[in-house]
Amino acid sequence: MAPVTEKKAAVTVHDPMLPRVARVRKRQRDLADVWTLNLEMEDGELLKFAPGQFNMLTVFGVGEVPISISGDPAEDGGGLVHTIRAVGTASGALTRLGLGAAVGVRGPFGTSWPVEEAKGNDVVILAGGLGLAPLRPMIYSVLANRRHYGRVALLYGARSPEEILFRSELEQWRRRLDIELQVTVDHAETDWYGSVGVVTTLVPRATFDPHNTVAVVCGPEIMMRFGTAALRKAGVPDQSMYLSMERSMKCAVGLCGHCQLGSAFVCRDGPVFRSDQLGSLMTVKEL
Amino acid sequence: MNIDRARITQMITLEISGLQALLDALAKRGYRVIGPKLRDQAIAYDDISSVRDLPAGWTDEQEGGHYRVTRRSDDALFGYAVGPHSWKRFLYPPIQQLWRARHKGSAVSVTPVPPSAERFAFFGVRACELHAIEIQDRVFMNGELADPHYKARRENAFVVAVNCGTAGGTCFCVSMNTGPGVKRGFDIALTELVEGGAHRFVVEAGSDKGREVLAALPQHAAKPEEIKAAEAVVAKTASSMGRAMKADDVREVLMRNLDNPRWDHVAERCMTCGNCTMVCPTCFCMTVEDSSDLEGLETSRSRRWDSCFTMDHSYVHGGSVRGSAKARYRQWLTHKLATWVDQFGTSGCVGCGRCITWCPVGIDITEEVAAIRNSESR
Numbered sequence: 001m002a003p004v005t006e007k008k009a010a011v012t013v014h015d016p017m018l019p020r021v022a023r024v025r026k027r028q029r030d031l032a033d034v035w036t037l038n039l040e041m042e043d044g045e046l047l048k049f050a051p052g053q054f055n056m057l058t059v060f061g062v063g064e065v066p067i068s069i070s071g072d073p074a075e076d077g078g079g080l081v082h083t084i085r086a087v088g089t090a091s092g093a094l095t096r097l098g099l100g101a102a103v104g105v106r107g108p109f110g111t112s113w114p115v116e117e118a119k120g121n122d123v124v125i126l127a128g129g130l131g132l133a134p135l136r137p138m139i140y141s142v143l144a145n146r147r148h149y150g151r152v153a154l155l156y157g158a159r160s161p162e163e164i165l166f167r168s169e170l171e172q173w174r175r176r177l178d179i180e181l182q183v184t185v186d187h188a189e190t191d192w193y194g195s196v197g198v199v200t201t202l203v204p205r206a207t208f209d210p211h212n213t214v215a216v217v218c219g220p221e222i223m224m225r226f227g228t229a230a231l232r233k234a235g236v237p238d239q240s241m242y243l244s245m246e247r248s249m250k251c252a253v254g255l256c257g258h259c260q261l262g263s264a265f266v267c268r269d270g271p272v273f274r275s276d277q278l279g280s281l282m283t284v285k286e287l
Numbered sequence: 288m289n290i291d292r293a294r295i296t297q298m299i300t301l302e303i304s305g306l307q308a309l310l311d312a313l314a315k316r317g318y319r320v321i322g323p324k325l326r327d328q329a330i331a332y333d334d335i336s337s338v339r340d341l342p343a344g345w346t347d348e349q350e351g352g353h354y355r356v357t358r359r360s361d362d363a364l365f366g367y368a369v370g371p372h373s374w375k376r377f378l379y380p381p382i383q384q385l386w387r388a389r390h391k392g393s394a395v396s397v398t399p400v401p402p403s404a405e406r407f408a409f410f411g412v413r414a415c416e417l418h419a420i421e422i423q424d425r426v427f428m429n430g431e432l433a434d435p436h437y438k439a440r441r442e443n444a445f446v447v448a449v450n451c452g453t454a455g456g457t458c459f460c461v462s463m464n465t466g467p468g469v470k471r472g473f474d475i476a477l478t479e480l481v482e483g484g485a486h487r488f489v490v491e492a493g494s495d496k497g498r499e500v501l502a503a504l505p506q507h508a509a510k511p512e513e514i515k516a517a518e519a520v521v522a523k524t525a526s527s528m529g530r531a532m533k534a535d536d537v538r539e540v541l542m543r544n545l546d547n548p549r550w551d552h553v554a555e556r557c558m559t560c561g562n563c564t565m566v567c568p569t570c571f572c573m574t575v576e577d578s579s580d581l582e583g584l585e586t587s588r589s590r591r592w593d594s595c596f597t598m599d600h601s602y603v604h605g606g607s608v609r610g611s612a613k614a615r616y617r618q619w620l621t622h623k624l625a626t627w628v629d630q631f632g633t634s635g636c637v638g639c640g641r642c643i644t645w646c647p648v649g650i651d652i653t654e655e656v657a658a659i660r661n662s663e664s665r
Binding site for chain 2 (some may be wrong): 015058062063091102247256262287
């Protein structure tokens with residue numbers, strides 16, 4: 001009898017804490033400290049995701065961080081596109097990885113933007129700073145199925161003109177006649193001809209029917225607090241506003257306890273929440 | 288204690304020699320037996336093999352920020368409340384490696400650390416602790432995202448419970464409806480009787496595994512007066528609780544008082560040391576740490592207990608969400624008693640009193656809840 005060759009057992013280990021190995025296939029500098037990495041799983045999986053979800057990315061020997069997915073859900077590998085600001089040890093290490101470098105990937109995790117629920121409505125996309133990155137998959141989805149939506153307004157605020165993310169894409173979107181794009185910066189030099197002021201000032205200027213609108217908001221927490229307030233003032237009910245919360249995350253599966261916000265685990269019950277579900281959780285300090 | 292007829296007819300009595308036979312029987316079945324032991328002037332959980340390892344004749348004196356072991360007037364083996372340890376350190380060890388990755392050239396292979404095959408027998412588990420284990424079961428064995436490490440240790444564990452014969456100064460299990468008598472979740476349950484020179488244990492099985500182990504021990508059927516005495520032990524303990532907390536509506540009381548000035552009051556005392564979270568038998572927060580050998584050929588990730596009292600716990604780039612002591616204490620208390628209920632369908636508190644005893648400044652969870660409650664009626 002021929003010797004039995006030892007087969008590598010194709011064990012499907014369902015251990016949510018175990019990262020799978022991916023490689024950096026493309027890296028692009030967006031801003032001074034912000035890079036977009038396109039990854040590719042070694043096992044070839046394309047990682048289907050819904051706009052708004054995130055992955056846990058590991059730099060081996062350094063650490064792991066939650067990073068939202070900024071790719072196009074209609075594209076192969078869109079779930080492995082991440083836009084990362086170098087702010088800490090692990091995020092800094094991620095932005096310094098060269099082509100072909102190994103990255104550990106767990107995910108995708110979390111809830112998603114209301115791509116389906118928004119159909120038939122006007123859509124207001126309110127983004128602050130790097131908050132545009134988690135919203136980009138939603139923007140791609142809406143534009144790809146543009147006829148299913150009413151008016152679409154993308155209101156984006158950055159700290160300064162140099163801090164405007166995805167500039168060339170914004171310019172492409174501006175050229176489209178079926179989306180209202182407004183950009184503002186907090187402060188600028190004299191060579192800036194656009195508007196100056198916080199992003200919430202764009203809300204009253206945008207055209208939408210507040211009773212027939214779905215609004216999605218992403219940015220620093222204070223911006224989301226004032227952003228939802230501006231939308232509320234414009235007549236959009238909280239049941240039609242969605243926002244993406246950021247908290248410390250170590251496990252992404254509701255076990256480590258770090259991301260708690262009231263009774264919610266942001267990793268599992270979020271990051272995307274409907275504004276009325278958060279309620280007072282947004283207004284109590286240091287919750 | 289309400290014991291039905293069927294259970295009573297199966298109750299047996301063991302002498303000290305029978306208790307030793309029980310320890311031997313567990314060891315013979317391959318269990319690593321862990322039980323109470325006097326260590327560093329506290330009653331801690333550790334490996335035991337003999338009845339002589341148990342803290343005979345010792346009790347503990349517990350108050351807010353105060354713990355002392357003192358001598359009893361008898362030789363009771365379980366004549367104290369609970370110490371700084373809980374069984375969580377065995378089911379959910381303080382440090383657990385999760386995976387290792389080998390790096391060869393540019394190739395990386397990640398291998399999970401397999402769950403431990405260790406089979407523990409926990410000897411002397413109190414009613415509050417059984418509830419704590421049940422609560423952690425809900426946290427860690429929650430459907431498809433069950434933690435493989437906890438699950439393996441838990442499913443292999445054998446539980447010998449003890450009905451409490453002494454209430455500690457910081458105990459309030461009666462309020463939380465978690466003790467002092469054990470009702471479920473054990474393989475074997477003991478009630479210790481020490482009176483007039485006789486030292487016996489009234490014993491019942493709570494599972495087939497338990498029945499099988501008990502069958503081979505030297506014993507006699509428990510006499511009606513022994514069963515009555517055992518019931519009296521639990522009743523006496525229940526009537527001598529050191530503390531109480533009105534628990535039925537505590538969730539609502541806390542959630543409508545997130546801005547109560549009492550949080551500032553407690554923050555003036557709280558040192559945010561995290562002792563309460565370390566000794567709590569249900570606190571489950573963890574963090575992860577990655578490490579690497581010097582050449583970067585092997586990297587790994589471990590998880591370790593974390594505490595919501597650290598600044599790191601809520602740190603996102605730019606700062607901590609909960610920077611003040613007030614916010615961190617409020618997170619701990621509201622999680623334990625309120626949001627825990629939303630998350631896991633049960634309170635996170637079992638009334639064991641450890642957080643009161645081991646708080647270096649003696650902050651008392653029952654007192655803080657009462658203060659917030661009373662501020663409403665003023």
